[in-house]
Amino acid sequence: MRLRHIEVIQALLQTGHLGTAAEWLQLPVTEVERILRDAEDQLGFMLFSSVRGRLQATREARELQVEMARVYDALEPVQRLANSLRQYQAPPLRIICTPPLAQQLLPQSIAALRRHLPDAPCTLLSQPTRDIVRSLLLRESDLGLSLHDPDRAEIECQVIAQGKLQLLAPHGWLQPRQKYISLQDLAGQAMVGLEGHDPLSPALENKLHALRPAPVIHTRVQTHQMMRSMVEAGEGLAIVDPFTALGAKSAGLDVCPLAPAVPVSLYALSLKNGEPSTAVQALLAIITEQAAAMLAN
Template sequence: MRLRHIEVIQALLQTGHLGTAAEWLQLPVAEVESTLRDAEEQLGFMLFSSVRGRLHATREARELQIEIAHVYEALEPVQRLASSLKQYQAPPLRIICTAPLAHKLLPHSIAALRRRLPDTPCTLLTQPTRDIVKSLLLREADLGLSLHDPDHGDIDCQTIAQGKIQLLAPHGWLQPKQKYISLQDLAGQSMIGLEDHDPLSPTLENKLHALRPAPVIHTRVQTHQMMRSMVEAGEGLALVDPFTALGARTAELDACPLAPAVPISLYALSLKNAEPSPAAQALLDIITEQAAAMLAN
């Protein structure tokens, strides 16, 4: 099968009508019909049957539809790259970060990059750290950002900011102007748990389980942002990264770091020995500045 065959079959699957498919493809109806017949001849079976003026997909066509969808998914990055080369003469800047960084840090940083480089296209995705590493190794991303060091031999890991784990609590739970809270003060408290695939989770939970009485965890969630949402809903307390805790008081939550502090770092991940593009380096500089300002506040 040729790509033209696939385009015609996809259009007919979507529209069910030769004329509409021809308009969609911007082709003469006769050419669409001829391409369909050619595809059926090559395949050796019918793809559509005509019932009252509409084309109905055969069982074979419906099975082909699944693989055709995969073809279009594979073509999408090529089309995006071709579009960017035409418009900007540069490929898009592809950034992948873990979920806590996608809430405020990356949107503000990309907005600042847009003011500096208005024509640079950007793609922002969120993935766990292990998947960020895979994307970098496959050269599907230019820059990764995570709160965890993947400790991978082929990945360059640069610390660009440091903060402290924060306690989030309903408004009024902390004393007025309280700047820190002892881990012992969490003994017996109702808390939100984090799934153990998070590298920081075992360390914190071991500390909490050592308390007497141990905190009570009825609910576990997947991300720090979900933990914050559960605190806002009154489900209990949560220990989160400092980026998730940003703006807590505006949201009528109490927030403060633990004492002794539990440090956490922001890492920039890239493929080892890969030279960053000017846009990637500019964004990394902006992220470093933005992160420092956010954590200072």
């Protein structure tokens, strides 16, 4: 079978009518009918039978439908790349970032990029840092963004913004106009913890465990976003990165940095010795500006 055969069969399976399938494929009805007969001749069995003016798929056609759908799915990335090359002479801009950055920073930055490059195709994925590194090494992504330095020889790691870890608390827990909170003030408090390895956590957790009495942690979650949700649900206090804390105040939470401050860096990750495209350079400049503005606020 050829791809043209599959295209016609899929259209007939969807429409059940030669004329409608022909309009869908922008082909003459006679051409659709000819391609169908050619496919049936090659296969050696009927694919459709006429029942009260409609084409009804045979058992063999229905069994083929699953595999033909897989062929279509496999062709979709090829079609996207072909459209990109035809319209822009460049592949899509592929960005991958850790979950906290996918909530506000990246959507706003891509929206700003769209004002400069209105038709540039772009894909955005959210993954942990280890998967970002893997994606860059496999050349599946053009730019990675993380709050952690992966410390890999093959990866260029550039600090583009800096902020501070933030305390999230239920509304009214902090004093009015309180600008920071010391770790000692967290002694004995109910807190939400992180499960698994997080590069931002070890030094902080050691300090929390040294408090007397130590904070009480009944619930541990995987991400800072989940920590914020648990605070909103009344499970206790949480210490999160500054991007996760963005918008928490408008959601009804109290937010303030720790004292002494615990710095957090935003890193742009890319392959060493790579040549960033014009779109990547433009987006990186926008992200740097947006991040600085968000963290300043």
